Amino acid sequence: MFDVTRYAIAAQSIIDAGRFLYGQGWSPATSSNYSARIDDEHIAVTVSGRHKGQLVAGDVMVVDLAGKAVQSNARSSAETQLHTVLYQTFPEVGAVLHTHSVKATVLSRLLPAGEPLTLQGYELQKAFSGIDTHESELTVPVFDNTQDIPALARQTGDWFRQHPGQPGYLIRGHGLYTWGRTMADCLRHVEAFEFLFECELETMRVRR
Numbered sequence: 428m429f430d431v432t433r434y435a436i437a438a439q440s441i442i443d444a445g446r447f448l449y450g451q452g453w454s455p456a457t458s459s460n461y462s463a464r465i466d467d468e469h470i471a472v473t474v475s476g477r478h479k480g481q482l483v484a485g486d487v488m489v490v491d492l493a494g495k496a497v498q499s500n501a502r503s504s505a506e507t508q509l510h511t512v513l514y515q516t517f518p519e520v521g522a523v524l525h526t527h528s529v530k531a532t533v534l535s536r537l538l539p540a541g542e543p544l545t546l547q548g549y550e551l552q553k554a555f556s557g558i559d560t561h562e563s564e565l566t567v568p569v570f571d572n573t574q575d576i577p578a579l580a581r582q583t584g585d586w587f588r589q590h591p592g593q594p595g596y597l598i599r600g601h602g603l604y605t606w607g608r609t610m611a612d613c614l615r616h617v618e619a620f621e622f623l624f625e626c627e628l629e630t631m632r633v634r635r
């Protein structure tokens with residue numbers, strides 16, 4: 428059982444995040460999914476297929492950390508396991524956001540297969556929780572868009588257990604996953620990634 432007040436707060440944070448992310452053009456055409464932790468065993472997550480700029484309370488539901496719906500007949504996001512694996516792996520994670528921006532999508536397709544995106548020397552890296560110098564190296568792995576969500580959940584879980592300080596990943600031709608202690612932290616991470624993706628794309632353009 429979960430606390431209804433905590434659920435309502437989590438659901439509202441998801442609704443507000445959707446309005447912002449859709450407004451930025453980072454969650455077009457029903458793409459993306461969002462979640463927020465309710466307690467040690469439950470998260471609030473978006474219902475599959477909903478318009479993320481027009482979310483209402485009925486577009487958010489509760490699942491347990493195995494991804495099983497709790498007190499709902501709705502179908503949670505098709506990518507629910509990519510969220511639950513992060514809450515299982517990192518007890519401090521309070522929110523997870525998945526977005527489909529043009530920059531994340533294009534950059535993930537331009538990176539050589541098998542190579543992560545490496546970010547270093549950007550002042551804005553300090554926007555990520557726990558990063559206090561632009562000299563640190565951020566590694567953003569790029570996973571293939573296999574459509575096999577259980578396999579991807581295992582892959583991402585394994586990778587981040589070995590690299591617990593890294594703040595997100597890309598799925599090739601698909602989008603970004605990032606997380607944070609709070610929804611505010613998580614939204615800041617999305618914004619920071621978007622800025623850094625634009626810098627990387629602009630650098631590639633200038634160097635051509």
Ligand SMILES: CSCCC(=O)C(=O)COP(=O)(O)O
Binds near residue numbers: 460473503
């Ligand atoms: C229209 S985007 C295709 C599915 C997807 O990648 C996504 O992020 C949304 O899936 P959901 O089941 O969470 O609505």
Ligand SMILES: [Zn+2]
Binds near residue numbers: 458527602
């Ligand atoms: Zn997606």
